Amino acid sequence: MFDTMTITKVVGGLCGTLLVFLLGNWVADLLYETSATSGHGGEEAAVQGYLIETADDGDAGPAEEGPSFEEVFATADAGAGERVFNKCKACHKVDGSNGTGPHLDGVVNRAVDSVDGFNYSGALEEHFDVWSPENLSTFLASPRSSAPGTKMTFNGLPKIEDRANVIAYLESLPN
Template sequence: MFDTMTMTKIVGAVCGALLFFLFGAWAASSIYGLGEAGHGEHAKAVYPAAVEAEEAPAEEAAVKVAYADVAGAADAAAGEKVFGKCKSCHKIDGTDGTGPHLNGVVGRQPGAAAGYGYSDAMKAVTEAWTPEHLYAFLENPKKVVVGTKMGFAGLPKPEDRANLIAYLETLK
């Protein structure tokens, strides 16, 4: 019943399985290992832990740029390139995507595009989408309209926001 060939196959299978697990452990320790520190030593964390940020001194705080300061230099062609970040959710052909269409958004009431299911927070906004309001919203959407469904983090560069607004003003 157990001849030499069967016994060789069994021993080979066991050795192969052990070799497989040995290489798996080696790969895992090289990816998730502690580096120079051994198992018994205290090691630095491989992934940094989240730490509450301290307030920056007043001279290092980011300077807020008003829309009026950058509106004169806004370029609609550059704004069309910035719109590439918006394309995944918003359309400009009059149909809604994940977000509402942006045709005629400048001057429109928030939550007023027919056929799109806005969040209650967006429906509650009373100020129209003026360039100044859009400028503030595009910097940090979740801060300006708390409870919005828009998951975009915002555009930190004032020039990008102004260029995007100039482009959106061309869409009717």
């Protein structure tokens, strides 16, 4: 069945395919240069496409922070928080039953790791004792960095307004 000519054709086809892939890689490296130097000699450094000049004011002091969480939370909108909570619904419920995460009805001012029937990681107790609005805001900003080792894989809510609104919504829920 396999004579010398068939084996030669198969080996030639494999070698030709390898050659096509190697040439394609070489062409792609030429077209999409990703190293810090340009050209093959490395004599010129790559230049950014455009440069935004900024004034270097050494005595400007620290950058101004936005409003504090307490100020934002005082004017928070529970209706807007309900819309933000849609990001949380994949894991958390507000009907008293646990999902992937513990239920969140009555979570504001509740003790950490206190929902019966949910298996916590234990990482939260090391960083928080009660889910006060301030503690919730800190945790929701970046769960993995504020409580390393937590099971919660959500990236967080970077906007302080979103955090304040969702906490206001959770506070408005009946226990």
